[in-house]
Amino acid sequence: MPLGWIYGKIADARNANFDRDSSRALDLGARTVSIGNITTGGTGKTPLVILVCQILAARGKRVCVLTRGYGRKEPKSRVLVSDGKRVLSDAAHSGDEPIEIAKKLLGKALVVADADRVSAAEWARSEFGANAFVLDDGFQHRRAKRDLDIVCIDGTDPFSGGKMLPMGRLREPLHNLKRAGAIVITRADLTPNLAEVEVEIARYAPGVPLFTATMRMTDIALIERFNADAKGAADGDLNFRKLAHASAFAFCGLGNPEAFFGQLRRDNYTLAGTHAFGDHHVYSQKDVGMIDDEASSSGAGFLLTTPKDAVKLGGLKLELPCFVVNSEMILCDRERFAAML
Numbered sequence: 323m324p325l326g327w328i329y330g331k332i333a334d335a336r337n338a339n340f341d342r343d344s345s346r347a348l349d350l351g352a353r354t355v356s357i358g359n360i361t362t363g364g365t366g367k368t369p370l371v372i373l374v375c376q377i378l379a380a381r382g383k384r385v386c387v388l389t390r391g392y393g394r395k396e397p398k399s400r401v402l403v404s405d406g407k408r409v410l411s412d413a414a415h416s417g418d419e420p421i422e423i424a425k426k427l428l429g430k431a432l433v434v435a436d437a438d439r440v441s442a443a444e445w446a447r448s449e450f451g452a453n454a455f456v457l458d459d460g461f462q463h464r465r466a467k468r469d470l471d472i473v474c475i476d477g478t479d480p481f482s483g484g485k486m487l488p489m490g491r492l493r494e495p496l497h498n499l500k501r502a503g504a505i506v507i508t509r510a511d512l513t514p515n516l517a518e519v520e521v522e523i524a525r526y527a528p529g530v531p532l533f534t535a536t537m538r539m540t541d542i543a544l545i546e547r548f549n550a551d552a553k554g555a556a557d558g559d560l561n562f563r564k565l566a567h568a569s570a571f572a573f574c575g576l577g578n579p580e581a582f583f584g585q586l587r588r589d590n591y592t593l594a595g596t597h598a599f600g601d602h603h604v605y606s607q608k609d610v611g612m613i614d615d616e617a618s619s620s621g622a623g624f625l626l627t628t629p630k631d632a633v634k635l636g637g638l639k640l641e642l643p644c645f646v647v648n649s650e651m652i653l654c655d656r657e658r659f660a661a662m663l
Contacts, residue, residue, distance in 0.1 A: 326486035333462075333486075333494035337501070340464045347467040350443035352453045353383075355663055356468040358461025360499060361482050361491040363601045364577020365474040366508030368419050368630070369537065369651035371458050372426045374472075377660050378454045379430035386452035387427070388442050388466075390459060391417035391435030393602045400442060403433035405450070411435075413633045418602055421633040423458070431456070439466050461502075462493055470662060473502040475523060476578055477513030477534075499527040504662055506653070510534035512584050531662070534654045539589050542645040548629070549636045568623025569594035571642070573613050574631050575603030582628060586647070595620035605634050614641045 340346050355374055359365040371387060378385045391401065394417045403409065403416045404424035413421050416435045424433040432450055436442035439457060443466070446452040457466055461473055475481075482491035499505065505523055510516055520532060569592040574582050579598035586593060597616055599609070617625055618641075625644040627635070632646040653659055 324489070326489045326492075329488065330486045330492075330495045333498070337464070337494070337498060347464055348440045349467045350440065350455050351447055352443070352455055353378075354443075354455040354457060354466065354468045355470045355472065356457040356460030356463070356466070357472045357474065358457070358459050358463075359474045360461065360493055360496065361476070361479075362487065362493060362577065363491070364479075364581070365476045366506075366535065366537070366581075366651070367459065367474045368422060369649065370472070370474055370506060370508070370535070371423055371456055373651045373653065374663060375423075375427050375431040375456055377663055378456070379427075383454035384450065384452050385427075385431035385454045385456060386443070386446040386450065387420075387423055387431055387433040387456050387458055388439040388446075388460075389417070389420050389423070389433065389435050389457075390437050390439075390463075391420050392459075393417050393604070394435065398437055400434065400436040400438075400445070403435050404428065404431075406430065406432040412636075414604075418630050418633055419458070422629045425629065425633070439463060470503045471501060472504045472506060473499060474506050474508055475519075476581070477507045477509050477516055477519050478581060478584075479578065480507075480519050480522065496526045499523065500530065502527055502530050504531045504533065504659070506533045506535050506659075508535050508651075509537070509578075509581050509584075510654070511536040511588070512581060531658075533659050536652050537585055537649045538652050539585070540648045540650050542626070542647050545627070545632050545635060545640070545644040545646050548632050548646040569621065570624055570626045571595045571597075571613070571617035571620055571622035572626040573597040573599070574628045575599035575601060575605075575634075576628065576630065577601040582647075585649070586626060591626065594622040603631075603634075605631070605638060607638055610635070610638045610640055617642055 403411045403420045409424045434442045486492045
């Protein structure tokens, strides 16, 4: 019997238990929006978490992001990643995505990493007066009750061939998309068969509101500046005029690295080479040496990477100038989307 079939049946049985007994889902005591996916990694979920928090914060909400914090050293501990004013942790103790989220949401949301998001929500309400919650990667975390379930689907690889874990990337069978309150197709501009993807999603989730989104580069920052959170940090003797005529070497550790490289090419960067590490990769000085060697061999004049990678490169020395590409999510029909939150 295929392992994927067994995995799917277990997921369906678990969902059926929650569907039969709604009291199993515990109220967090405030408006709660879940953002998740039906496949593992690389769907563009993190930028959507940031966008939703920005919308809620603009309404005067005291927003709290509740996240598990994948890949951190002590996964069962509770970590206050950010109190909304300062980033208080690092990638090793919080996970890479929570640090990225915290840095982007300073002044707008606090971030808590805790496997028990129900308990974390009670703590955040008591200690910080949180009155709106955003569940990061919450679609399968059904123990926490939510007012809106948003699912991200990567348009460039929507269903990972339709195969369940562990052979594929589906976390649960596709018919469970009907549980969503809204679906966002990310990287729509990189999806040549977008209309076909929309039809396929509608087949599994008839009547569920569907939105499309793209990523837009906002700026780039030297990695030293990015990690120091200081506008004037460490430009040194960098010759920007020389860099303007140089090609780049891009690297990342993402669930869908080709989407990052494709975004750079779309934004007219000339890439002399690329290197994709595994999702949530933890960098070592050996990795950094390999990046420098490959970049130098390619003839690149500088390096490009993502915020998720940059937060794990602090303390490691890169020979070539390294820039962090900051981007934001642009949502089609944003007003209709915001009205659902």
